[in-house]
Amino acid sequence: MKAKFASLALILTALGGCATGPYADPKDPFEPLNREIYAFNDSVDQAIAAPVARTYKQVVPELVQEGVGHFFGNLGDAWSGVNALLQGQGEAGLTNLMRFTTNTVFGFWGVLDIATEMRMRRTTTNLSDTLGVWGVPTGPYVVLPLLGPSTARGVVGKVGESHAGPVANPLNEVNDKQTRIGLGLLGVVDQRAGLLNVTDRLGGLALDPYSFVRDAYLQREAHRISPQQ
Numbered sequence: 001m002k003a004k005f006a007s008l009a010l011i012l013t014a015l016g017g018c019a020t021g022p023y024a025d026p027k028d029p030f031e032p033l034n035r036e037i038y039a040f041n042d043s044v045d046q047a048i049a050a051p052v053a054r055t056y057k058q059v060v061p062e063l064v065q066e067g068v069g070h071f072f073g074n075l076g077d078a079w080s081g082v083n084a085l086l087q088g089q090g091e092a093g094l095t096n097l098m099r100f101t102t103n104t105v106f107g108f109w110g111v112l113d114i115a116t117e118m119r120m121r122r123t124t125t126n127l128s129d130t131l132g133v134w135g136v137p138t139g140p141y142v143v144l145p146l147l148g149p150s151t152a153r154g155v156v157g158k159v160g161e162s163h164a165g166p167v168a169n170p171l172n173e174v175n176d177k178q179t180r181i182g183l184g185l186l187g188v189v190d191q192r193a194g195l196l197n198v199t200d201r202l203g204g205l206a207l208d209p210y211s212f213v214r215d216a217y218l219q220r221e222a223h224r225i226s227p228q229q
Helices: 002-018 031-059 062-086 090-106 127-133 152-162 177-194 196-205 209-224
Strands: 141-144 148-151
Touching: 031 141, 031 177, 031 196, 031 209, 062 090, 062 127, 062 177, 127 152, 127 209, 141 152, 141 209, 148 152, 148 209, 177 196, 196 209
Parallel strands: none
Antiparallel strands: 141 148
């Protein structure tokens, strides 16, 4: 599996290199297309996602919002734990898996974050980070329709996670389709609501929001993998 993912990521990285023209930014060789997708995503966000997130923040009690955030954070703990183990972070991986078990069993599927109160530290990581630890380069920057910023390695990670089963996609195990879709949409709204303060200030902070988001994202990705790994 390690070789398969690494090979696919290297192919995407090579394609990015082929797309680089004499005046293109090496880290963003698909910039014209990326900007078009960014503009599309922004229009959808301003028309739908951001207004819904603001309404959610205004209408839903803060205690309920906190429980929703805990619930979706708990869903990600198991996959983060698996990836931490794959990265050689044994203690962090086991702690994350213990967090997931504790909060799922005793915290009403994670609505209550008992593990944090027990001082079990959360480590957030994913398959893209794991590929990076294995030596796969980041590759070119890409903007995905509706999903937003990513990289070639990140795309490979998302594809891998979509086939990784319930540990990576626990909501897919919900049998009732309407409940599954409802929970998925709630997760999107909760995530968007958490970014309102940042995105509302973005226009005033940057003359070119696209470049600001790209550079911030790539900087964050570079720091997600520590030299010790």
